[in-house]
Amino acid sequence: MIDYFALALTHALIMIALFRILMRDQLDREDPLSDHAADADAPSRREARRARRSRKEPGDA
Template sequence: MVDIFSLALTHALLALAAWRLLLRDDLDRDPVPAPPPAPAPAPALGLPAEPATPPAGTDPRPVRRLIAEPRDHA
């Protein structure tokens, strides 16, 4: 008897929760999307474009790569 009661009670509470969720007003409404950002202005003629900035926390100096040069281990 207790098993049937506990199953019926939990299923009834789940059905009640589902019913209340389905009756919400905001269930079928989508939020208004944000307007797209304005495009960046074109650079003026004769002026160079600004260089891209490196990501924060990185070294802005160029990386020098060496081509397999032997090292002296003296």
């Protein structure tokens, strides 16, 4: 009898926790990235590396 009660109690608590997590409003919303728009004008790392390489003279290593 105690085993069934302990099993039912733990499963009920897990179900309550899952229900509370799934009912949160934060799961339905996604905040926009604020730093993504600011970095759109800056060249990417790859483009910056290519620009540095193209400035070197043929004799440079």
